[in-house]
Amino acid sequence: MxxxxxxxxxxxxxxxxxxxxxxxxxxxxxxxxxxxxxxxxxxxxxxxxxxxxxxxxxxxxxxxxxxxxxxxxxxxxxxxxxYVPPLLQCFKCFKFNHAAKVCNGKQRCSICSGDHFYKECDRPNELCCANCSGPHLAISKACPVKLKKIMEKKTNITYASKADTRKVEYPALPDKNKIVRPEKTTKTQSQKIALSTPAETPKFDIKKELLHNTDLMNALVSTLIELANKTDSNPITNNSIKDTYAY
Missing domain, CATH: 3.30.70 (Alpha-Beta Plaits)
Structure with missing residues (x-):
């Protein structure tokens, strides 16, 4: 295909x-x-x-x-x-949007709308449209039914053109010689693959661990209190915090 x-x-x-x-x-x-x-x-x-x-x-x-x-x-x-293509009119039944070679309708006369070919018409002066029964030929541009069909076609084409303003890009079709079909995987193989896949390691939340460790919290609070009560003018640095905590 x-x-x-x-x-x-x-x-x-x-x-x-x-x-x-x-x-x-x-x-x-x-x-x-x-x-x-x-x-x-x-x-x-x-x-x-x-x-x-x-x-x-x-x-x-x-x-x-x-x-x-x-x-x-x-x-x-x-x-x-x-561009609006011409309205297609059948020259057999004189309806629209299909050709005579695919028409399943009856033969109509374009002059008097009778059931015969226009060359066989015996009433050439009695004009009667096969679509609207007006006093004109069935192929006349003045036929109101034909004018309505033309306006509908123009409206549909204009609407479709304005509605479809997105840029569409179609990807290239793959080369059939380069298509790699996946091999069937058995249930046992699927189980092996699932077992061999390492489970996701849960993330370590240091704040959560700190709140649940009572000893660590007590040591941290004591260190902060001692640093706050210092009387010297030495600045508080990472090293001074570590030394006080270790002491």
């Missing part, structure tokens, strides 16, 4: 705007700099007739689970925005 970390946990895609269309993806990838490693750059395009026209919006994928605030290109700084 092979273990791996899902890309969604260690990669994050954002977008930058107003990037001149004459800058290629290759130049952007080689010259863009960020606090996080950049692993992919892609410029958005749109289809006009038979051609693909480049746009000024560019997506950037970072090796990080959070987005940086900005990226630099030469002397320019571009703000990084959250």
């Amino acid at each position: 092979k273990a791996y970390i899902p890309a969604t946990q260690i990669e994050k895609t954002g977008i930058i705007r107003f990037v001149p269309v004459n800058i290629s993806n290759k130049d952007l990838y080689s010259k863009l700099s960020s606090i996080y490693e950049i692993i992919a750059v892609r410029r958005f395009t749109k289809k006009v007739g038979q051609d693909r026209v480049p746009l000024q919006t560019v997506s950037i994928t970072f090796l990080s689970h959070v987005l940086p605030d900005n990226v630099q290109y030469d002397l320019f700084s571009y703000r990084v925005f959250e």
Whole structure:
């Protein structure tokens, strides 16, 4: 079995705007700099007739689970925005968040919402959305159900991005050739190990011992009284205490 970390946990895609269309993806990838490693750059395009026209919006994928605030290109700084992928809509039942190839629903018409393919529709002027029954196509951006799904997706992505601000570091996976499996220990071996382990030595509390030793306490009190009654001017030192106690 092979273990791996899902890309969604260690990669994050954002977008930058107003990037001149004459800058290629290759130049952007080689010259863009960020606090996080950049692993992919892609410029958005749109289809006009038979051609693909480049746009000024560019997506950037970072090796990080959070987005940086900005990226630099030469002397320019571009703000990084959250990337919200397009809402997935089925072209069979025209519901959301699944594709037609895995759809278990009935065939619906995107024009009149009937149970047929849109090319077989005999009522092309009677528009009826399959989701909200409104007077528009089922794929229309004006559909209130579709707009609600888009807003929910944006909200979920933004919330997840703000909630996960901790820096996560994943440890490297161990080399399977260097894994050392522990040997089984029998009950007898466990008993031998327990017997061979030295018991913890209790700590010696000198104050406690002093309070419980009556003779020692009496000698100490007598020494302190004798030193307090001294009439000479000699200072009390460790040696003078020892001499008085010994006497």
